[in-house]
Amino acid sequence: VSEIAIHGRAPWRLRLRCVHTSTRRRETPISKQQQSFTRINDSIRVPQVRLIDAEGNQVGVIDTSKAMELADTAELDLVEVAPEARPPVCRIMDFGKYSFDKEKKAKEARKKGQSLQMKTVRIRTANISAHDLEYRLGHIREFIGAGHRVKISMRFFGRMMAYKDRGREVLEDVATQMKDVAIVDQMPQMEGREMSMILRPQ
Template sequence: MRDVWGLLSFLPHGRALKRKSLGGPISTEPRINDRIRVPEVRLVGPNGEQVGIVSIHDALKLAQEADLDLVEVAATARPPVCKLMDYGKFKYESAMKAREARRNQAHTIIKEIKLRPKIDPHDYETKKGHVVRFLKAGDKVKVTIMFRGREQSRPELGFRLLQRLAEDVTELGFVESQAKQDGRNMIMVIGPHKKKAEAKAEKAAARAQRGDEPAGEGPPVEDAASEAQPQQ
């Protein structure tokens, strides 16, 4: 029997017929309750306790008695792992956490301060003052040590300077990203303590609600590079 598709796959003008896509979008939602079609599961209780391997019938019965849902949390395990939970509440809390994370990320501003490994005391205090001001405002600070010439053979100088700066501002922030070499430079990121960052996010949200500024936008980012010119 001839392959009908082979005969009809090309039109006279050379335009191929497209095969119709079968099936719909793949769901990312976990299977719950009677949609879990396996003979047995490894059951986890609502508080994380290990119940063990039970039949799907018994697992569904326990979920019904507890007025909870049976949710498949590890479909590729053998047998699949299922947990007893309030799935509606779980989805709501997950959505709220994701929304909060996006909001905090939108209000995060990273400032940058640049130093030389052999910076003089007065300039160091000036640059440290910038870091203190940024952390108090709830902003992260990227500190960059710039090496030139023979200084590149002395990375320990930059590492010690970054350690010193982190210790000097420890009451306002913490080392979020440890010192690491980045080409000719060495960088470290200092983040504000959580209360400072949360206070800034709340102020920005309040301004957005009043209509002072659009949500997700903060004040203009200062050009920290201009504040932190390389030392001669």
């Protein structure tokens, strides 16, 4: 803060501000969400970075200002890819393309996670008819084809507990008929009054 007397009047207080002007040639629009997670260009404020150039070559530890100059020359962005490192690792790249590829991979990962959700097909009785079994096999094949794991379950009530062996045979028969598209992830096993088996896509 500086004080300046003008024509005998009370001194004025002037607040001096440092104005930074950037000569960067490239302005890549980024969202607030991207800014909160990835620092690029002038938002990288550490004095030095470990640089990887646009070709993937290790340049080494250099001043951040020099790294920005190299990014300017290549008409690309300086992107912080490993902020936890000391010094942070930065790479010269097209940040727009980097963000697009990153989001695409995230969507594929989410899609893969969804495809592995469990579907359940219930068989009401160990004495199921051939027609009803064929109907349920169709559902199982449909779920497996969509990339889902399938739990085939069968409950035993009252005197039906005497037919556990028959129930196991039915589930094993299902596994045999699905072997062209699925493999057994869990063999038939009893849990209380329920016997279940899990299949997953090959």
